[in-house]
Amino acid sequence: MREAAHRLRRYVGGVPHLAEVTVRGEPAGRDRVTVDPDALGWRRAVYGPGAAIGGAEDERWAAEARAGAAYALRRSADGRAPLAVTVVRIYGTYADTGPGDIEFAAAVAVAELLGTGWGASPPVLGAHGAVFPE
Template sequence: MEGTFRLLRQSHRWARFAQVTVEVTPGDEPAVTLGDDPFGWRRAVYGPDAWPCPYDDDLRREAAEGAWYALERLDSPRPRVRVLVAEIVERAADTGPGDVKFAAAHAVWRAMGREPSVGARRSRAMPRSPDKGVSRPGVILWPRRPT
């Protein structure tokens, strides 16, 4: 199963953008891995000489954290699936801390056709990262339900 989530949000003065594509397959136990070339889209857009960005490792870490966050917030029992983060798309000016994590979590939920448990959706912030504290404190970006 494949899922893509694109975060596009304009709030006050800030624009937020991140797009993550994941592939979810059955597995023996929950696992999250990164694809061989999650930033391969850059060569398609900027040509064969496109180079890596200095913050790519941070984006990879956020994508993995977001996928684990999504799996941990699903109703029990935790699904036995393997999540492969296939693509991470960012924009230097519009992607901030936590945006890729948010998009990755929603991409996993979309791929699985499930939503987080009710308690998780009421959360005011993303989970604490071991090295970065609370991601984007005080900013709520959960998508609004259609009316």
């Protein structure tokens, strides 16, 4: 079982983009992506046992993490063994994490886990979010 993380901390066009995603991978029968139910559990350590976890924004972040990880797996599928990826940590802030930031960080974390590059068309982070070429 291997683990990788990507920390996105960048301003593009004056807009902040902040996200951190940690992923864990292990051999599997087919590619799959899951999000650990406690991926946002870091909030309890920071804000205490009553920290707010869940809700629409957290669900969006989990969906973005799944999408980013799945994107990286799709882009690297040729010639590699199937991998089960678990998103074990998702970090962002409501002020500085915008649409696409978690997805971008998850995609890069999985690419780092796999040790693969993007080839000629990597994902691009713009002022209005990430663009994922197919």
